[in-house]
Amino acid sequence: MRFLNSLFVGLLGAGACIASRNNNNRAFGYPGYTESVEFITKQAAKQSKTSTFYIQDFPALWTNVTSISLSIDGVDTFVFGLQYSPSTSPEGVTLPLVLGPTGAAGCSVDGYAGYDVVGKAVLVERGTCPTGGTLAGRLRPAAAAGAEVVIIYNNVNSHVTGRTLSAPDPERFVPGGFIDRVDGLPAVERLQAGESVEITFLDRNLDTSQPSSTRNPPPPLLKRLKPSLTSA
Numbered sequence: 682m683r684f685l686n687s688l689f690v691g692l693l694g695a696g697a698c699i700a701s702r703n704n705n706n707r708a709f710g711y712p713g714y715t716e717s718v719e720f721i722t723k724q725a726a727k728q729s730k731t732s733t734f735y736i737q738d739f740p741a742l743w744t745n746v747t748s749i750s751l752s753i754d755g756v757d758t759f760v761f762g763l764q765y766s767p768s769t770s771p772e773g774v775t776l777p778l779v780l781g782p783t784g785a786a787g788c789s790v791d792g793y794a795g796y797d798v799v800g801k802a803v804l805v806e807r808g809t810c811p812t813g814g815t816l817a818g819r820l821r822p823a824a825a826a827g828a829e830v831v832i833i834y835n836n837v838n839s840h841v842t843g844r845t846l847s848a849p850d851p852e853r854f855v856p857g858g859f860i861d862r863v864d865g866l867p868a869v870e871r872l873q874a875g876e877s878v879e880i881t882f883l884d885r886n887l888d889t890s891q892p893s894s895t896r897n898p899p900p901p902l903l904k905r906l907k908p909s910l911t912s913a
Contacts, residue, residue, distance in 0.1 A: 695720050710743050742849060748885040751832070751858055753778070753868055754878055760832075760858040762884055763816060764845035769830070769856045773883030774802075776830060780872045781805035781823050788818050790825040799827030802880050804868055807836040807859075816859065817846040824855040830882050831857040834865020856884045 696707060696717065703713030718736065725734040746762035750773070779796070781803040786792030788810035803823040810818025816833055823831045835841055844859050871878055 709741055710745070744849075744886055746884070746886050748883060749858065750881075750883045751860065752881045753864075754880075758860060758864050759841070760860050760882075761841045761843055762886065763820075763833075763857045763859055764843075765849045765854070766846060766857045766884060766886060767851060767854050768886045769882060769884050771885065773881055774830060774856075775879060775881045776800070776802040778802045778804055778832070778868065778872065778878040778880045780869065781819075781828075781831075784808065785810075788813075788822060790822045793822060793826035796826065798823060800829050802830040802832060802882065803828040804832050804834065804865065804872070806865070807833050814847060816844050816857075817850070817854075820846065820855070820857045821850070821853050824853060829855060830880075831855060832860060832865075832880065832882070833857060834860050834869075835862040838862055856882065858882060858884060 699713055699716045699720065700707050703711065703716065707713035707717050722734075722736065725732075728734075742765075744764045744766075749760060749762045751758045751760035779798055779801050781787055781798065782792040782796065783806060787805050787808060803826075805819050805823060807815050807819060809815050812818060813821055815836075819833055820831045841859050841861050846854065846857075868878055
């Protein structure tokens with residue numbers, strides 16, 4: 682127990698140094714995480730004469746938006762990448778923007794009956810749906826109706842700071858972005874007035890369709906440790 686206490690105390694001090702060498706980031710999936718695992722493993726190996734240790738892997742889903750941008754008729758617009766959204770092509774897409782259904786109708790593909798959305802970008806308001814939450818519940822029906830991109834504008838006036846689609850669903854998701862209400866409503870008004878609106882959208886993410894190991898990559902030192910479920 683004393684060894685474990687000293688190990689964690691040591692990690693607290695080393696953690697700051699590890700983070701500073703890795704852009705202040707020790708999160709899973711990044712080099713700072715791997716370096717933290719290596720530090721703990723090396724410290725544990727010092728007790729190899731009296732104890733055996735192993736690292737237990739488990740799958741974890743994660744995403745990283747590497748590049749995202751949105752322009753509405755050539756005007757740059759703030760957009761937040763939806764976690765687990767598929768990527769667009771590297772050069773992005775330019776598409777006509779159309780309105781999706783509002784309220785409960787926006788929660789099902791049946792609500793898109795009569796809407797010409799195939800191959801287009803759909804603008805839809807965030808809202809509660811019976812399944813899929815307030816974002817995935819809006820994106821899936823638009824995608825099922827044939828939309829190529831879905832832009833969701835906030836249903837409250839607060840600034841968008843980040844949202845998630847909850848889990849990867851590459852078969853039923855299309856690229857999507859989340860924008861502020863103050864930017865969405867003017868586009869809604871223009872579309873309702875019969876104007877043509879065009880967007881250019883770029884969203885590049887690391888592939889999240891498969892779970893990643895928590896060890897990224899496994900430190901070579903682990904191969905020299907004897908597997909055991911306990912430490913004595």
